[in-house]
Amino acid sequence: MQPIVSIQSLSKVYDSGYQALCAVDLDIFEGEILALLGPNGAGKTTLISIICGIVSGSTGSVRVAGHDIVSEYRITRDLIGLVPQELTLGAFDTVWNTVNFSRGLFGKKPDVAYLEQLLKDLSLWDKRDSELRELSGGMKRRVLIAKALSHEPRILFLDEPTAGVDVELRQDMWKMVHRLNDSGVTIILTTHYIEEAEEIADRVGIINQGQLLLVDDKKNLMQKLGKKQLLIELRHSIGQIPPELAQYELETSADGAHLIYTYDTQGERTGITALLQDLHNAGLAMKDLKSSQTSLEEIFVSLVRAQ
Amino acid sequence: MINYQAIRVIYKYEMLRAWKTLLQTIASPVISTSLYFVVFGAAIGSRIEQIEGVSYGVFIVPGLVMLSLLTQSIANASFAIFFPKFTGTIYEVMSAPISFFEIVVGYVGAAASKSLILGIIILLTANLFVDLNIAHPFIMTLFLVLTCISFALFGFIIGLWATNFEKLQLIPLLVITPLVFLGGSFYSVSMLPPVWQTVTLFNPVLYLISGFRWSFFEVADVSVGISLAIIGLFLLACLALVWWMFKTGYRLRN
Numbered sequence A: 001m002q003p004i005v006s007i008q009s010l011s012k013v014y015d016s017g018y019q020a021l022c023a024v025d026l027d028i029f030e031g032e033i034l035a036l037l038g039p040n041g042a043g044k045t046t047l048i049s050i051i052c053g054i055v056s057g058s059t060g061s062v063r064v065a066g067h068d069i070v071s072e073y074r075i076t077r078d079l080i081g082l083v084p085q086e087l088t089l090g091a092f093d094t095v096w097n098t099v100n101f102s103r104g105l106f107g108k109k110p111d112v113a114y115l116e117q118l119l120k121d122l123s124l125w126d127k128r129d130s131e132l133r134e135l136s137g138g139m140k141r142r143v144l145i146a147k148a149l150s151h152e153p154r155i156l157f158l159d160e161p162t163a164g165v166d167v168e169l170r171q172d173m174w175k176m177v178h179r180l181n182d183s184g185v186t187i188i189l190t191t192h193y194i195e196e197a198e199e200i201a202d203r204v205g206i207i208n209q210g211q212l213l214l215v216d217d218k219k220n221l222m223q224k225l226g227k228k229q230l231l232i233e234l235r236h237s238i239g240q241i242p243p244e245l246a247q248y249e250l251e252t253s254a255d256g257a258h259l260i261y262t263y264d265t266q267g268e269r270t271g272i273t274a275l276l277q278d279l280h281n282a283g284l285a286m287k288d289l290k291s292s293q294t295s296l297e298e299i300f301v302s303l304v305r306a307q
Numbered sequence B: 001m002i003n004y005q006a007i008r009v010i011y012k013y014e015m016l017r018a019w020k021t022l023l024q025t026i027a028s029p030v031i032s033t034s035l036y037f038v039v040f041g042a043a044i045g046s047r048i049e050q051i052e053g054v055s056y057g058v059f060i061v062p063g064l065v066m067l068s069l070l071t072q073s074i075a076n077a078s079f080a081i082f083f084p085k086f087t088g089t090i091y092e093v094m095s096a097p098i099s100f101f102e103i104v105v106g107y108v109g110a111a112a113s114k115s116l117i118l119g120i121i122i123l124l125t126a127n128l129f130v131d132l133n134i135a136h137p138f139i140m141t142l143f144l145v146l147t148c149i150s151f152a153l154f155g156f157i158i159g160l161w162a163t164n165f166e167k168l169q170l171i172p173l174l175v176i177t178p179l180v181f182l183g184g185s186f187y188s189v190s191m192l193p194p195v196w197q198t199v200t201l202f203n204p205v206l207y208l209i210s211g212f213r214w215s216f217f218e219v220a221d222v223s224v225g226i227s228l229a230i231i232g233l234f235l236l237a238c239l240a241l242v243w244w245m246f247k248t249g250y251r252l253r254n
Helices: A044-052 A073-079 A095-105 A112-121 A137-149 A167-182 A194-200 A218-225 A243-248 A272-281 A296-306 B004-020 B022-047 B061-087 B090-095 B100-129 B137-161 B165-182 B194-200 B204-217 B224-248
Strands: A003-013 A019-029 A033-037 A059-064 A080-083 A155-159 A186-191 A203-208 A211-217 A227-234 A258-264 A286-293
Touching: A003 A044, A003 A186, A019 A044, A019 A186, A019 A211, A033 A044, A033 A194, A044 A059, A044 A080, A044 A155, A044 A186, A059 A073, A073 A080, A080 A137, A080 B090, A095 A112, A095 A137, A095 B004, A095 B090, A112 A137, A137 A155, A137 A167, A167 A186, A167 A194, A186 A194, A194 A296, A203 A218, A203 A296, A211 A218, A211 A296, A227 A272, A243 A272, A258 A272, B004 B022, B004 B061, B004 B100, B022 B061, B022 B100, B061 B090, B061 B100, B061 B137, B061 B165, B061 B204, B100 B137, B100 B224, B137 B165, B137 B204, B137 B224, B165 B204, B204 B224
Parallel strands: A033 A186, A033 A203, A080 A155, A155 A186
Antiparallel strands: A003 A019, A003 A059, A203 A211, A227 A258, A227 A286
């Protein structure tokens, strides 16, 4: 499958000498939701700013739908919509004027019906004549999304769409992202909320200090790097692990009341049935069982720390 | 392929902005021009003898128009591009499929249109105070239009260059205003001592005012051809500088 965005050894050194990106390679495929996960200052915004044309890359290349973003910027930028991180909006424009302005900037003829539907979808239609300064933070963010979608882009970049947003609005935002994605829009979002990536992304890229540490299917990533643990609470504490259970590499908790079994989620057999059988054979009675999986957060922290 | 829609919306947006601040955009220059007429034209001017056959009140009209045109063209265009840079809304223009040419036509076109309208309003206001006869209306219009465009371009450059409000005001206050006042807005260069006459010849604004004044009264400090050439050169220099700024992403993409 041809990637819709193809980034090759992209680096960026700002005039100040700060290296924001370091030889990033990344392919983004049509119709997917990709989350770029990384701490503040990791280079996420610089990366999408280069693709959108706001910042010039130092070396490397970016192609969007097969077109170079520098020499064929008219084609590539036409395909892209960007929702910036900050609530950057003029104060005195009305909602209706600002979305019309955005559509015109991208060279599209006015289309009242499309923009009306867009504002309705984003629950902004009632506010169309309001001045932007009168809107709440959440509403402003919706306006930014409406502006980004005003020219009917095929690729949407959302830079930290839920930073500083309340829980309800965040849920709304996620629903909207899914709805857009269902309509065929490729979505790239940056976030430092791991639960966000976990919740909505198909693929996750982890970026830190200007380097893309890895990109993978969210499920793969969690399987590959995620371990599962089975916590067995015993009815009676034990001093040491009985020899019948030696093959399972169990750990005991400090008080001897719990056994911890770590297993590979990718393996065909987890060995749980056999373990429970042997546990019974060894005469140990169980009080409770609990299984847990490494979260994306733990994977992320371990990757970033390892760097 | 030119992105006409983008030019249209930028131009419209900028003109709309002026409409919302109508008092500031139109009324304040009209009031200050009227004050100049009352003070220099009526009060002091009545005691000054004619300059090269033109009464003083009439003589200062072209200089007054130029004074407003220059300062307003620069102020309009520099603010138009500086403010989105300051608030961050510029991201949208930068990420849109627009060439530098289209951005400049939109912003500079609107700024120049506004100061052109202003110039006409000032001329009409002046006509209420004094009896104006324009000897060469076509040349006068040409000077008006060229001045509006080239100084709006210059303002646009200042707006791109400025990183804070202080810098935005720096060049208009410290360079443009003195040059306009010393460029013969309110006097003929021939009234100066010979040494200062020579010094004044290095002031580019002199050529503007002189040529513009010639189109009214056929009275000039330097020949009108040189005046037109100078403003043409200034326009080209500004265009080249803007082109370079966009080409290198100066203060925008780095």
